[in-house]
Amino acid sequence: MPKRPSLAESVRAGRRATRVSAAAAAGFYPAAYLLDQPVSAVYALFTPIAFGVLSPVPGSGRRGAATVLRALPAAAVLTAAGTALAVQTWSAVAGMLIVGFVLMFGSVCGPRLAGTAPGLQLFYILACFPPFAPETLPQRLTGVAVGGVCLVLCEVAVLPDPPDPSYRDRIADTLDLAVHATRSLVHTDGPEPGLTGRLRAAGRGLRFSQQPAGARPTGAGRADRALAQAGSAARRLVDQLAVLTEMRHAPSDMASQNLLRGSAAACAATAGALRRSRPAAGPELIEEMIAQFLAARDGDPTERVARPHQVLLRQSTVLTIAISAVTVRTAVALALGGRHPVHGLPREQFWYARTPTARLFTLRLTGNLTRRSVVFQNALRSACGLALARLVAGSLDLSHGFWVLLTVLTLGRTTAMATWSAVRAAVMGTLAGALAAGLLLIGAGQATEVYAYLLVPMMLIAFAVGPLEGPAWAQGLFTLVVSTAFAQIEPVTWRLAEMRVVDVLTGSAVGLLCGVLAWPFGARAETRRSMASLLRAAAPLVRATTAAATGDGPAYLGDTARQGVRLTLHRLRIAEGSYAQYRTEPSAPARASEPDYLAALNFGSRVLVGAYWLPRTDRPPELPPAALHWARHIGEEAEKAIVQAAEFPPDGIHVRLTPPPTLLSAAPPRVQSLLTDIEVWLNALATDLTTSVGTSSSPSTGTGTGPNANANTGRRATRTTRTTRTTRTTTN
Numbered sequence: 001m002p003k004r005p006s007l008a009e010s011v012r013a014g015r016r017a018t019r020v021s022a023a024a025a026a027g028f029y030p031a032a033y034l035l036d037q038p039v040s041a042v043y044a045l046f047t048p049i050a051f052g053v054l055s056p057v058p059g060s061g062r063r064g065a066a067t068v069l070r071a072l073p074a075a076a077v078l079t080a081a082g083t084a085l086a087v088q089t090w091s092a093v094a095g096m097l098i099v100g101f102v103l104m105f106g107s108v109c110g111p112r113l114a115g116t117a118p119g120l121q122l123f124y125i126l127a128c129f130p131p132f133a134p135e136t137l138p139q140r141l142t143g144v145a146v147g148g149v150c151l152v153l154c155e156v157a158v159l160p161d162p163p164d165p166s167y168r169d170r171i172a173d174t175l176d177l178a179v180h181a182t183r184s185l186v187h188t189d190g191p192e193p194g195l196t197g198r199l200r201a202a203g204r205g206l207r208f209s210q211q212p213a214g215a216r217p218t219g220a221g222r223a224d225r226a227l228a229q230a231g232s233a234a235r236r237l238v239d240q241l242a243v244l245t246e247m248r249h250a251p252s253d254m255a256s257q258n259l260l261r262g263s264a265a266a267c268a269a270t271a272g273a274l275r276r277s278r279p280a281a282g283p284e285l286i287e288e289m290i291a292q293f294l295a296a297r298d299g300d301p302t303e304r305v306a307r308p309h310q311v312l313l314r315q316s317t318v319l320t321i322a323i324s325a326v327t328v329r330t331a332v333a334l335a336l337g338g339r340h341p342v343h344g345l346p347r348e349q350f351w352y353a354r355t356p357t358a359r360l361f362t363l364r365l366t367g368n369l370t371r372r373s374v375v376f377q378n379a380l381r382s383a384c385g386l387a388l389a390r391l392v393a394g395s396l397d398l399s400h401g402f403w404v405l406l407t408v409l410t411l412g413r414t415t416a417m418a419t420w421s422a423v424r425a426a427v428m429g430t431l432a433g434a435l436a437a438g439l440l441l442i443g444a445g446q447a448t449e450v451y452a453y454l455l456v457p458m459m460l461i462a463f464a465v466g467p468l469e470g471p472a473w474a475q476g477l478f479t480l481v482v483s484t485a486f487a488q489i490e491p492v493t494w495r496l497a498e499m500r501v502v503d504v505l506t507g508s509a510v511g512l513l514c515g516v517l518a519w520p521f522g523a524r525a526e527t528r529r530s531m532a533s534l535l536r537a538a539a540p541l542v543r544a545t546t547a548a549a550t551g552d553g554p555a556y557l558g559d560t561a562r563q564g565v566r567l568t569l570h571r572l573r574i575a576e577g578s579y580a581q582y583r584t585e586p587s588a589p590a591r592a593s594e595p596d597y598l599a600a601l602n603f604g605s606r607v608l609v610g611a612y613w614l615p616r617t618d619r620p621p622e623l624p625p626a627a628l629h630w631a632r633h634i635g636e637e638a639e640k641a642i643v644q645a646a647e648f649p650p651d652g653i654h655v656r657l658t659p660p661p662t663l664l665s666a667a668p669p670r671v672q673s674l675l676t677d678i679e680v681w682l683n684a685l686a687t688d689l690t691t692s693v694g695t696s697s698s699p700s701t702g703t704g705t706g707p708n709a710n711a712n713t714g715r716r717a718t719r720t721t722r723t724t725r726t727t728r729t730t731t732n
Helices: 007-034 038-054 061-085 089-109 111-127 134-157 167-187 195-205 222-245 254-276 284-298 309-337 357-367 374-395 402-411 416-444 448-469 471-486 495-517 524-550 559-584 597-613 625-645 662-666 669-693
Strands: none
Touching: 007 038, 007 134, 007 448, 038 061, 038 111, 038 134, 038 448, 061 089, 061 111, 061 134, 089 111, 089 357, 089 374, 111 402, 167 195, 167 222, 167 254, 167 309, 195 222, 222 309, 222 357, 254 284, 254 309, 284 309, 284 669, 309 669, 357 559, 374 402, 374 495, 374 559, 402 416, 402 471, 402 495, 416 448, 416 471, 416 495, 448 471, 471 495, 524 559, 524 597, 524 625, 524 669, 559 597, 597 669, 625 669
């Protein structure tokens, strides 16, 4: 049974319907009745519909108005292009193919373009149909300008939506909770009840899926990239704090306590900078405290004091918290202060800091210019569908042929099954709406004043009910709206409703054809393929990171490993896009062997953060031969396991990593810390692998924390081989 809209959704839809109807009426009636400009009236009517219904602008009143104002020049250009290319069917089809692809593919650059792309396409669609009348271009542009200005004014003055909490505010609130939790851990005997759950809930609340569409920092610019990275690091921060609150029996030490205090101070200052929107200070102070912590944790290199494993685990967790605090503080400074050099931190982690803005957008576009990108697939599918619809409508000389393209634009889905479901409902709704419109046209005849009285209430009902109730209601009510509007422009008969049915059926057939021929199964297969590519790209990077951390290679990541970082990051972005679409598609019948793709994304993030932070810029300690041999062996084991997991075997996999040699307790403190960091990082990766692919039997319990490793504490396994199992923290 479909989920009913909530009261808040209904109120928001009613507000939007009121604004759109008021704007459309304010532009349509004067142009049609006072100025006797039917062409301007049509464009003044459809401009608010384009930006208010077809592409509802997200955000508060002022933000929505600003988005519409920025989109109006593009709408004018598309109107002019459509008017010029309407001279021949082939030129209109070619223009539709280019415009459709550019707008849909360009939406990957940011949420504002993604939100307005369908509405912008409507301006080209309206203008590219006969008659070829370039002399009407001034009237068309006047209608676009009047309709846009009316919508801008209504967005600000007529029942404006309240502003949604910004992503900056959400990060700041999360950092405030982190400060409270950190001080609770430092100044009391134990965390307060329920703190662990609040921390994990705050981390989940920063996922993009929990944010309004207009508040997600998904753009290609520096500020959006930095803010998204700050949110990701803040999620890791609170999840790692939740892990620390569960280590009730692990002894604390003064170095860890000092580093926790420094992390709390850094988080408090970062939250204040986010709320004031002022440039934040750099992370130099917390970096110095991390260096002091490492020196105190490692102690005298000549000592041979064995530390309990629980102490090593707690120290490693405190270090990951501080690293996350550094990442948040640096990313916020970049988001608020623009381009700044990043000194002392991994350059690869903040690679965009000094990259020109044009280069950032170019990288986003070229990175998705592959047939494996769902953004590319959707853009190509939509462009081909619209171009084919324009060809059919032009070849058959259909009256009001733009309805054919509008049907393709509004009913297209990413799977053939979802497209068929939408088309079936839309056809039923259109038939019902056409019947009602035909009866209205027969009953009212040429009494224009009847249609003038009915247009506004019909728009209110259609624009409030249609978006909430689905394609059937939307198409049926919109049929009544367009019939009532066009009856005021020129004399019409009941055959207008018949034309509407023919056009919708034609557009539905074209949409179904494209849905069947072009990637008909949506993102399911592409998600599996992109996750496998992510795992294969990360496999050699894991071994290279282990080698760099132990000194079995360059002091830091070499050129080959840096290429691996860039490739893994690129594959992670492609996989995230595929997974995001996969989660929006209708669920097919559940299969027992369906992989946990979210765990695979977590795995990719862990690999990258480990590659950024595990290898130190200074020379690693001299490892005993047995420890060096273990590091090489476990790196190879992890790489083989990752390559095996990339095949997603139906029976799952067992990841059995050899624990450090027994001489760990007799090694120097710095060696103990390094080997523990590597061990828990790889164990956390093993957990993500077994979770994402599955395993045929239950693994034994182990532990895992470390750089970007969020795990629950537990009894250390003592077997020679083991499969670790940790409580993982999910990300977007």
